[in-house]
Amino acid sequence: MIRFTDVTVTYPGGRAPALRDVDLEVGEGELCLVVGPTGSGKSTLLRAACGLVPHFTGGLLAGAVTVAGRDTRTHPPRDLADVVGVVLQHPADGFVTDSVEEELAYGMEQLGLAPAVMRKRVEEVVDLMGLSALRHRPLGDLSGGEQQRVAIGAVLAAHPRVLVLDEPTSALDPAAAEEVLSALTRLVHDLGLTVLLAEHRLERVVQYADRVVLLGPDGTVRHGDPAPLLADSPVAPPIVELGRLAGWSPLPLSVRDARRRAAPLRERLGSRPVTGPARGTRPAVVPSGRATAAPDPITPRVLLEATGVHVRHGRVHAVRDVSLRVAAGQTLALMGRNGAGKSSLLWALQGAAPRSAGRVAVGADGADPARLAPREQRRRVALVPQEPQVLLYLPTVAAECAAGDRQAGAPAGTTAALLGRLTGPVPPDAHPRDLSEGQRLGLVLAVQLAARPEVLLLDEPTRGLDYAAKRHLRDALAAHTAAGGAVVLSSHDVEFVAECADRVALLAEGEFVADGTAREVLVASPTFAPQVARILHPAELLTVADVAAALAVTA
Ligand SMILES: Nc1ncnc2c1ncn2[C@@H]1O[C@H](COP(=O)(O)OP(=O)(O)OP(=O)(O)O)[C@@H](O)[C@H]1O
Numbered sequence: 001m002i003r004f005t006d007v008t009v010t011y012p013g014g015r016a017p018a019l020r021d022v023d024l025e026v027g028e029g030e031l032c033l034v035v036g037p038t039g040s041g042k043s044t045l046l047r048a049a050c051g052l053v054p055h056f057t058g059g060l061l062a063g064a065v066t067v068a069g070r071d072t073r074t075h076p077p078r079d080l081a082d083v084v085g086v087v088l089q090h091p092a093d094g095f096v097t098d099s100v101e102e103e104l105a106y107g108m109e110q111l112g113l114a115p116a117v118m119r120k121r122v123e124e125v126v127d128l129m130g131l132s133a134l135r136h137r138p139l140g141d142l143s144g145g146e147q148q149r150v151a152i153g154a155v156l157a158a159h160p161r162v163l164v165l166d167e168p169t170s171a172l173d174p175a176a177a178e179e180v181l182s183a184l185t186r187l188v189h190d191l192g193l194t195v196l197l198a199e200h201r202l203e204r205v206v207q208y209a210d211r212v213v214l215l216g217p218d219g220t221v222r223h224g225d226p227a228p229l230l231a232d233s234p235v236a237p238p239i240v241e242l243g244r245l246a247g248w249s250p251l252p253l254s255v256r257d258a259r260r261r262a263a264p265l266r267e268r269l270g271s272r273p274v275t276g277p278a279r280g281t282r283p284a285v286v287p288s289g290r291a292t293a294a295p296d297p298i299t300p301r302v303l304l305e306a307t308g309v310h311v312r313h314g315r316v317h318a319v320r321d322v323s324l325r326v327a328a329g330q331t332l333a334l335m336g337r338n339g340a341g342k343s344s345l346l347w348a349l350q351g352a353a354p355r356s357a358g359r360v361a362v363g364a365d366g367a368d369p370a371r372l373a374p375r376e377q378r379r380r381v382a383l384v385p386q387e388p389q390v391l392l393y394l395p396t397v398a399a400e401c402a403a404g405d406r407q408a409g410a411p412a413g414t415t416a417a418l419l420g421r422l423t424g425p426v427p428p429d430a431h432p433r434d435l436s437e438g439q440r441l442g443l444v445l446a447v448q449l450a451a452r453p454e455v456l457l458l459d460e461p462t463r464g465l466d467y468a469a470k471r472h473l474r475d476a477l478a479a480h481t482a483a484g485g486a487v488v489l490s491s492h493d494v495e496f497v498a499e500c501a502d503r504v505a506l507l508a509e510g511e512f513v514a515d516g517t518a519r520e521v522l523v524a525s526p527t528f529a530p531q532v533a534r535i536l537h538p539a540e541l542l543t544v545a546d547v548a549a550a551l552a553v554t555a
């Protein structure tokens with residue numbers, strides 16, 4: 001269905017090809033998963049499969065790509081629209097209408113389908129993607145995850161034979177991701193849909209894949225059955241890392257298979273009570289209606305305190321009467337369904353979003369961040385938003401890094417060094433617009449980390465980041481809190497939260513419904529438990545590092 005013949009892609013100004021000598025055939029009815037480190041060329045491969053490379057991105061494509069027998073050199077994307085549906089990394093950029101229902105119908109209108117057919121198909125995707133509560137909403141008002149689901153629904157409504165999806169679950173909560181992936185798998189199995197899908201959170205998708213395409217750092221690819229390919233892959237989900245630690249062969253890729261293999265390991269761990277390191281014993285959420293108590297003298301300095309915060313967007317009450325307190329040294333993760341109010345709360349804490357009620361105080365003098373001068377505000381509380389590119393405005397990576405150093409009063413090279421640690425080498429003369437998703441996020445994170453604000457707020461900070469980059473980010477955040485800062489992050493990435501948060505608070509419909517140590521909240525949750533906790537339950541371990549440490553103790 002999709003064929004790459006000896007394909008090499010070179011971008012203008014690129015020092016090396018982004019893809020090199022790729023030969024690949026994806027058969028009809030196959031779900032093919034594209035994996036690889038940050039910036040390794042996954043999006044380039046996907047864009048080549050639907051003709052966007054080189055027709056829209058520029059650059060040079062040598063070799064040939066055919067989709068359903070059509071050569072992309074002679075068939076630009078508009079000539080492929082009847083067979084290929086595409087959702088790229090920023091679904092909102094692809095929206096062409098104003099409301100959810102219009103967007104679901106738009107692709108079909110372009111194909112000239114009869115109104116009765118369109119009507120029926122809109123109902124089908126509303127059910128398939130769980131969009132009934134959103135169908136009359138304006139697109140501009142949707143949360144990140146809501147947008148992602150609408151974008152996937154809109155391409156499915158046109159009944160493509162091939163679906164190209166770039167990180168389709170990156171903004172989805174774990175339950176929504178599972179629903180969307182099962183729906184896609186049904187279409188693959190029952191209707192022969194062909195799916196080419198790139199994803200960093202392999203723990204979410206690998207069990208659905210028929211085949212994996214693994215990109216190397218030099219643009220070359222290997223492909224084959226998922227388990228043998230992942231056995232020595234540099235990018236591997238926790239289940240594979242655990243399998244490697246336990247010496248399982250062949251590697252199980254689903255939690256169910258791993259649980260079957262893990263009985264001896266559970267027994268070994270079960271010989272004494274095992275829990276991971278105790279982190280985050282200090283509550284962050286202040287129960288509703290209770291005045292926040294004055295911190296006692298041994299409590300670390302409170303850096304941010306919110307009391308009774310309420311955020312409304314028109315008729316939507318996104319955050320309701322939320323109180324929380326974040327102290328120096330603390331990393332608090334906000335989790336919850338798509339649309340639960342996490343981004344709205346983060347913007348309210350930073351001061352940019354209008355609060356309809358409540359108070360936010362930062363720093364020793366308890367100043368409201370919304371009233372501080374920009375420079376002082378940035379020193380006390382900084383936010384990396386869900387769409388981080390909005391903070392980038394200079395023409396090169398080097399210029400952004402230099403501005404970051406200047407703003408932070410940090411020695412020259414500080415921001416660039418942080419960026420290099422997070423995502424590996426990034427060409428300094430590249431335009432930020434031309435970076436891969438993970439490289440661009442890495443750049444914004446580096447600028448904000450270099451500035452060392454007292455409180456760092458991060459909205460979904462792992463999109464586009466591979467496992468190594470996430471470990472570096474975890475270490476950078478740990479260094480930030482060890483130096484007396486605090487971090488509040490919102491994330492659907494349960495594995496990342498398990499690695500780095502000491503406290504987790506769950507939001508539902510704008511209110512806190514749970515607050516506890518990462519272990520208390522994650523281990524017990526059917527939705528938010530990381531892979532290791534699911535496989536080794538009842539041992540209360542969250543990460544592969546926790547398991548290694550527990551085994552060392554039991555040895
Ligand atoms: N339009 C462009 N012009 C120049 N270089 C580009 C362009 N798009 C991507 N690149 C470069 O090509 C390389 C591969 O980028 P690509 O976006 O395909 O990676 P990726 O594997 O999808 O990354 P991520 O995991 O961060 O999404 C990167 O080094 C990137 O900087």
Ligand SMILES: Nc1ncnc2c1ncn2[C@@H]1O[C@H](COP(=O)(O)OP(=O)(O)OP(=O)(O)O)[C@@H](O)[C@H]1O
Nearest residue numbers: 141142143144145313318338339340341342343344
């Ligand atoms: N500008 C807006 N106008 C109207 N409603 C909005 C606006 N922004 C957000 N909302 C709604 O407020 C609610 C909370 O949105 P928010 O973006 O805070 O959720 P979230 O928990 O961050 O979601 P996600 O996990 O999908 O990013 C959602 O129902 C969303 O549709």
